[in-house]
Amino acid sequence: QLQLQESGPGLVKPSETLSLTCNLSGGSVTSSSHYWAWIRQAPGRGLEWIANMFHYESTYYNPSLKSRIATSVDTSKNQFSLNLTSVTAADTAVYYCARRGTTLNYGSFDLWGQGVMVTVSS
Amino acid sequence: DIQMTQSPSTVSASVGDRVTVTCRASQSISYWMAWYQQKPGKAPKVLISKATSLESGVPSRFSGSGFGTDFTLTISSLQPDDFATYFCQQYNSYPLTFGGGTRVEIK
Numbered sequence: 018q019l020q021l022q023e024s025g026p027g028l029v030k031p032s033e034t035l036s037l038t039c040n041l042s043g044g045s046v047t048s049s050s051h052y053w054a055w056i057r058q059a060p061g062r063g064l065e066w067i068a069n070m071f072h073y074e075s076t077y078y079n080p081s082l083k084s085r086i087a088t089s090v091d092t093s094k095n096q097f098s099l100n101l102t103s104v105t106a107a108d109t110a111v112y113y114c115a116r117r118g119t120t121l122n123y124g125s126f127d128l129w130g131q132g133v134m135v136t137v138s139s
Numbered sequence: 140d141i142q143m144t145q146s147p148s149t150v151s152a153s154v155g156d157r158v159t160v161t162c163r164a165s166q167s168i169s170y171w172m173a174w175y176q177q178k179p180g181k182a183p184k185v186l187i188s189k190a191t192s193l194e195s196g197v198p199s200r201f202s203g204s205g206f207g208t209d210f211t212l213t214i215s216s217l218q219p220d221d222f223a224t225y226f227c228q229q230y231n232s233y234p235l236t237f238g239g240g241t242r243v244e245i246k
Contacts, residue, residue, distance in 0.1 A: 063226065063237055063238070063239045063240050064183065064226055064228070064237040064240075065237070066234060066235040066236065066237070069233075069235075077233050077234075079234045080140075080234060081234075113182055113183075115182075117230070121171055121230065121231075122189065123188075124171060124173075124188070124230035125173035125185045125188035125189075125228070125230060126173070126175075126183070126185060126228075127185050127188075127194070129182035129183060129184070130182065131181075131182055132182050
């Protein structure tokens with residue numbers, strides 16, 4: 018069964034780096050038909066797209082976060098990752114990994130992880 | 140960035156009611172619009188993509204319409220399982236953006 022699962026620390030100190038990993042089971046991150054994405058949702062708030070990545074190129078970042086984001090895809094482990102540097106309380110959110118198609122006809126997020134809550138606090 | 144303005148923010152309705160949620164894009168997105176349903180503590184689930192295309196397994200009481208800048212999600216006869224928050228999202232251009240959400244609550 019195709020499934021995404023996020024992992025990472027639930028608590029990060031201000032100014033430190035938030036590191037999350039998303040593991041894909043039942044499929045391959047080398048799919049030529051899909052982007053792998055990160056989306057977050059602050060408590061009681063809406064959804065904010067963070068980044069899309071392809072397994073070898075075509076990474077897109079939200080300009081509002083671009084200076085603090087690094088992403089990678091590890092094909093050997095069938096997972097992809099997000100690093101967000103210099104975090105503040107404003108980065109407290111549920112972080113989701115997700116999948117979307119590489120063509121507009123399949124451009125919605127059709128597969129989501131369950132989400133991981135990350136709190137930024139000292 | 141394309142801003143997505145969703146309304147209303149909350150709608151109170153009863154089982155069997157027809158519910159309409161609207162989303163306006165700040166510039167044309169053609170029909171590259173998706174609608175999601177989110178229940179508390181869960182990830183969003185895509186209901187409709189390409190403005191009008193119902194995703195597999197989604198009940199036919201859900202429908203989408205619109206093109207360009209104005210879009211609508213309609214639930215023709217609200218069921219108990221439909222009480223949730225709904226989000227629109229444009230994927231016409233980066234950065235991908237979502238509407239603020241519409242909470243459908245029990246009247």
